[in-house]
Amino acid sequence: MGNETIDKTQILTGKDLIKVLLVEDNAVDRRTVERILANCPWPVEFVIESVGSLSEAVECLGSKGHDIVLLDLGLPDSSGVETVHRISEINPHIPIIVLTGLDDEGTGLLAIENGATDYLVKDQSLDKILIRTVLYALARKKETENWWRTFDAISDLVFIQDKDFTITKANKAFAEAINSKPQDIIGKKCYEVLHNTSTPWPGCPYQKTHADLKSHTEEINDPLISIPLLVTTSPILDDNGNLIGGVHIAKDVTEQKKAEKLILDTNLQLRETSQKLLNAKQELEKKNEALEKVHKELETRVEERTAELSKANELLKKEIAERKQMESYLRASEANLRKVIVGNPDGIVIVDKNGIVRFVNPAAESLFGREDKELLGETFGFPMVLDETTEVETIHKTKGIVIVEMRMVEIDWEGEISYLASLHNITERKEAEEKMKKAMEIKSEFISMASHELRTPLTAIKEGVRLVIQEQTGKLNDEQKEFLGIVKRNVERLARLINDILDFQKLESGKMDVDMQKNDVNEIVKEIKETMTPLSSEKGLNLIIELDDSIPIIKFDKDKITQVLTNIVNNAIKFTEQGSVTISTTKGDNDNIIQVSVSDTGPGIKNEDLPKLFNEFEQLAGGNERKTGGSGLGLAISRKIIKKHNATIWAESEPGKGTTFHFVLPIKERR
Known part of the structure; x- marks a missing residue:
């Protein structure tokens, strides 16, 4: 029923549907990936099934047809490359793209060695590369499937082995010939599979190939x-x-051996018959009747042997026709590969083992600003690093320097080992990144200068208002005190705004450090309750704390975490008219995090507004919803502080019932 629904959706939308299994236990990361795939600009549509554990992923792979897996390495029930290995065991042919929070090339390569197709770092610009990586992985899967179809279409018994005699690939004809399956043969020694021995077979031609690096043929x-x-x-x-x-x-x-034996037998019989004819000739007068009889027998035998030879000849013709058909299939496969390469929007250059250019597609001609006849036969000139993405600079004939991302893989081109280089033009992206970097530096300098310039006169105003309110400059009447109170509150609000802007600018520019010292989370909660109780009591709200006494002392920046929790509690009190605000601490499910939660009984937040909470300068609409006020930077600053602790912060809400903010801190330091 599910596949029929997908087929109907494909007809209605006119787009190719790609079924994605997203294995991610982090709600924020999961929503980010779902958003990116949902906003795909290409004529494809992603049908996403999200799960949060390896066990759920295994169950889905066993019962549903997915095209690709997006996999987080840190799951509740599995972690590291073992997660990739488990997925590959369930479905060895499905592409796996690893989504990791660790910007570690070694981790990515290890994941690929254990079955992953590619990997992406979550902190990178997923908006720009996720969809392209998914489509590229599916394209490579299709190319691999075409190669295997071609490989399995060969009627001869073919397998590929490494230098230690271990079988790495085997075609269908070979597996069927020994009553087995390709996946059961791969990983075994060839002499174990074919000869049931623990050492190489004495007559094995591969031993000769191993010794002199030449081809050998043996019966x-x-x-x-x-x-x-x-x-x-x-x-x-x-x-x-x-x-x-x-x-x-x-x-x-x-069949060939049978035909050879038949010819040998026939020749032997012909020689015997000739001898008999010679003997018969010598006794012609005496044995004329016997000679006639022998002659008739000879004719009969020749007819029979001729028929047998004719049959053998037909078998040989059939075998030759089958071989020609296979050669036709191989030529068609190569032609299809050429079409894909020629139509690729990225530049494709094929280089032989000596570094000489043998083929360029139209996109490569455009990238270099030169026609293929100018490029063919030339030295490639770039480092030939396999299976890695590198940035290189090339010279366009008229436009000057062009920056490209290059990735090389080894291929078989026209019967020879060659190398395919994929070249993607990133010049505009690099220029845009440089402009953005300069703009951010200018913005940072302006904010810092403006905030400091505002702080100096604001400090004087604040001190002057304090002196007047304390009547050090003379007595005040009630109306004057009321107006000065309004001035004092707005001055304090402006001071908080400036502090928020300065904090945000420091976090944005990476200039705010965290002082990681051992502290007690519960003590911080108690201090904030003591500080915020007057504010909650003023509104008639109960400020409640629920503490887990089993949580350990951990390392964190006390001032920064106090700032985060104070901001969240202050918001909860501000936006709650009646009821209570509750601060709680608990130990996380995986025993390596402490979770701090702040719940209120306020009006709540609409689901569509939740993603906006942590945006810079973002405030929700007024009216019957949560009230506006402040700089719109408090929660954005809080998120960056929590991220500095290698942790996460998020919110849950139900309109009309209240909102809960959560953040977690790692018990063991994450790197």
């Missing part, structure tokens, strides 16, 4: 193999000419 008649085979082994060499593996092609020559 194999092992009693453990029920059919005679003509085996050819060819070496696979790295860039330095060192052996890294070999291709093993075995051809069933049963």
Whole structure:
């Protein structure tokens, strides 16, 4: 029923549907990925199924057809590359893109070695690269499937082994010939599979290939193999000419051996018959009747042998036709690959093992500003680093320097080991990043200067108002005190606004450090209750604390966390007209976090407004909803402070019932 619904949706929208399994236990990260995929600008539509644990992901993969998996390495029931390994065991052919919070190249490469297709760091610009990475992974999956279809279409028995005789790939014909499946053969030694021995078979041609790095062909008649085979082994060499593996092609020559035996038998019989004819000739007069009889027998035998030879010839013609058909399939596959490369919007350059350009697509011609005839036969000129993305500068014929992202992979091109370089023009992106960097520096300098310039006269005004209110400059009547009270509150509000702007500017520019010292979270909560009780009592609200006494002493910046919690509690009191505000502490489910929550009985927040809470200068609408006031920076600053502690902050709300803000602090320091 689910697939039928997806098919109908595809017809109605006119878009290609991609079924994505998102495995992410962090609600904020999950919503970020879902938002990016939902806003895809290309003619595709993503159908997303989100789960928060490995066990849920395994259940989904076992019962539903997904096209790709987006996988967080830190799940409640699994972590690290073991998570990738588990997913690959369930579905070894599904592309896996790892989403990690660790900007660690080693972690990404280790994940890829264990079955991942690619990896992305969450702190990177996912808006720009996530969809492209997903589509690229699906394209590579399709290319891999086409390669395997071609590989399995070969009627000869073919497998690929590494230099230690371990089978790494096997086609369908080979697996069926030994009554097995390709996945059951891969990882085993070839001599264990074919000859049931613990060491290489003495007559194995791959031993010769291993020794002299040349192709060898041998006829194999092992009693453990029920059919005679003509085996050819060819070496696979790295860039330095060192052996890294070999291709093993075995051809069933049963019919050929039968035909050869038939010819040998016929020749033998013909020789015997000739001898008989010679003897018969010598005794022609005496044995004329016997000679006639022998002659007739000879004709009969020749007819029979001729028929047998004709049949053998037909079998040979059929085999030749099948081989030609296979060659046609291979040419068609190569033609399809050329079409994909020619139509690719990124520049594609194919280079041979000597670094000479053998092919460029139209996008590469445009990137270099030169026609293919100017590029073909030239030296590539860039470092040939495989399976890594690097930035390089090239020269456009008329436009000057062009910055590109380059990724190289090894391919087989026209029967030779070659290298495909994908070149993506990022010049405009780099220029935009540089302009943005300069704009942010100017903004930061202006905010810092303006805030400091405002603070000096504001301090004088604040001190002057204090002296007047305390009647050090003379007695005041009630009306004067009321107006001065309004001035004092607005001066304090302006001071808080300036402090918020300065704090935000420091966080934005990375100039605010955190002083990580051992502190007691519960003590901070108690101090804030004592500080904020007068404000809550003034509004008739109960300020309640619920503390978990089992939580340990942990490292955090006491002043910064006090600032965060004070801001949240102050907002809760400000936006609550009646009822209570509750501050609670608990130990997280995974025993490595402390969770602090602030709940109120206020009007609540609409679901569509929750994502706006932590935006800079963002305030919710007035009226019957939460009230406005302040700089609109408090929660944005709080989020950045919590992020400085390698932790998270979020809000939950139900309109009409209240709002709860949560943040967590790690018990063990995260790096």
